[in-house]
Amino acid sequence: MTTIATCSFRLISTSKQSRNNGASMHQYNGLRAIETAFYPSGSISTSASKCRAIKAISAPKRETDPKKRVVITGMGVVSVFGNDVDTFYDKLLEGQSGITLIDKFDASTFTVRFAGQIHNFSSDGYIDRKTDRRLDDCWRFCLVAGKKALLHANLGQEILETMDRTRIGVLVGSGIGGMTTFSNGVEALIQKGFKKITPFFIPYSITNMGSALLAIDTGLMGPNYSISTACATANYCFYAAANHIRRGEADIMVVGGTEAAVNPTGVGGFIACRALSQRNDEPHKASRPWDQDRDGFVIGEGAGVLIMESLDHASKRGANIIAEYLGGAITCDAHHMTDPRKDGLGVSSCIAKCLEDAGVSPEEVNYVNCHATSTLAGDLAELNAIKKIFKNTSEMKMNGTKSMIGHGLGAAGGLEAIACIKAITTGWLHPTINQDNLEPQVDIDTVPNVKKQHEVNVAISNSFGFGGHNSVVAFTPFNP
Structure with a gap:
């Protein structure tokens, strides 16, 4: 004391x-x-x-109790670069842009006509065809990413059936939920009357359905719900899931975020917010965090899911441990619906609380996967917050995954957590592309345009959402 x-x-x-x-x-x-x-x-x-x-x-020291230490034993992804984690990260390391013109719907009259849209998505082998035809993409992405994460953790259906599934929970959140289902239902109501609304309208619209469907398909009976805190959603889920494990309420949590808002309502809504880049002639250059020529974010979609497990349980079943989750935190700006605080106060307090929960000092952190959406105010507010906490940034590197895949909204933190963990396991950081004319106050290495080798000691991943929701989580290489 x-x-x-x-x-x-x-x-x-x-x-x-x-x-x-x-x-x-x-x-x-x-x-x-x-x-x-x-x-x-x-x-x-x-x-x-x-x-x-x-x-x-x-400040507490790092957790040592194997029943409370939380490790990552599996990862699953649905992204603009496909549904394989290694391919996803390889494309990021190459600095390839996944931003393309929209062809899911006719966007020719929209002032923004591009997105981080997923093309040629297939759920074969993961969702039966009858169900697949009815599902909103949000839940299709969730089911595929979730099941791939389970398989990656050696938790296929045959193995799950031998385990106590009341000790395995699911917590996959979404910022918006089944937006296409909701939009189609409203359109049917207006044009044809309530009798033409599909009976799946409500179930496939509500945000909890990703976790529910994944549990129904796999028989997982542990803690099950969703969190919806806009673009901070996935990190909120990681934080909550880890606490279920630490409190002894679950041995394993299937956790992450999913989103599918590249549709007329989603794109049109964000255009109305004046939040999106309008670089229609150069979509691949539109997402440019910290660059002086940035003009807004690029909407994206996908899903990122982790298998979080107590070290005790993972060790007993002989699981392959990929990395360790150290801690997290959540705060609120209490400032504005869409604009961040210029002083970064809500974000800096969230980072400080995350480090306290993780039991690490600022000096131990040498990599930040930033929220970095490419908005005028948000990028600098996050930078200011990072500088408040980390006084010596000479050895630190930060990057922006969204520069290549766009902003996956509720899925963003899930996709970026996977990028963080792959950075830890490969020793390579992906670049932040489109770094042509950096803001003068950006004096931390953003890994501009070309990947860099970097041994990650402790990584933090930032996610912030409309409403002033802030969430930060910390990962590290696993050391027994």
């Missing part, structure tokens, strides 16, 4: 420079504010005219 001082002062300027490698933030209390500096040791320092002594617990 350490004794610290806490005090109050009137907020009249931006945060003071933190000391001793600390991360500074304002904590609001009514109309007053407390300026707080978080130090690697876990102590807190504040400055004001009136102070009182309180006791604080030092």
Whole structure:
């Protein structure tokens, strides 16, 4: 235990420079504010005219209990580069853009006519044909990615049937859910009346159905629900799933995010928000995080699913352990529906809380997979938050997966977690493409345009969503 001082002062300027490698933030209390500096040791320092002594617990050390250590034993993906994890990452390492003109629907009258659209998707071998014809793409992506992750973890159906499936849960979230199903249902209602609405309208629209269908198909009876926090969804799911394992409520969690919003309603809705790039003549150059010529994000789709498992359970069944999940955190900006805080406060506090939960110091982190959507405000707000926490970034690298695959919304964190873990296991970081004219304040290595070899010590993955939802998770190489 350490004794610290806490005090109050009137907020009249931006945060003071933190000391001793600390991360500074304002904590609001009514109309007053407390300026707080978080130090690697876990102590807190504040400055004001009136102070009182309180006791604080030092930051926890890294988890050592094998029943509470959470490891990654499988990964599954559906992406613009196909449904194979290795191919997905190889394409990222090549710096290939998956952004193309939309052909799912006639977008010729839209002011944005391109996306990170998945072409030639096939669910053969994973979903029976009758069900497949009825399903919204959101759930098709979820089922394929989820089942591929289970197979990758050596948890095929025959093996699952020998296990206690009440101890295996599913938590795959979506920011929007079955948007095509919902849009078609509303169209049927307006044009033909309520009797023409499909009976699958409600079940295939609601956001929990990905987790539900995956459990129904595999017989998994553990914790099962979905989380929907816009583009922060998948990381929220990882954080919640890990806590189920740490509390002893599950041995294994099938967890991630899925989204399929490349349709007229999704694209039109984001155009109305004025959030999308309009670089129709050069779609492959449209997503350009931190570049001065960026003009918005590119909508994408897909699914990314991990198998999270207690180390104790994974060891007993002889699972191949790919990496370790160290911890995570979730916060809210409490600021604006769509715009981030310019000072990055909600994000910096989320990173600080993630490091505390993971039991690591800022100095141990040497790779950040950034949210980096390619929006004017968001990219710099995230950069500011990273700089608040990490005072020495000379050895750090950060990159933006969305520069190549677009913004998968609720699936983004799942896809990027897989990119993080592949960086850990391969020792190679994929580039951030379209880095032609970086913002002058970007002084951290963004791995511009060409992949780089990098031994990852601790990686964090950031995801933020409309509503001010922030989520950060941390991964590391597995060491017994």
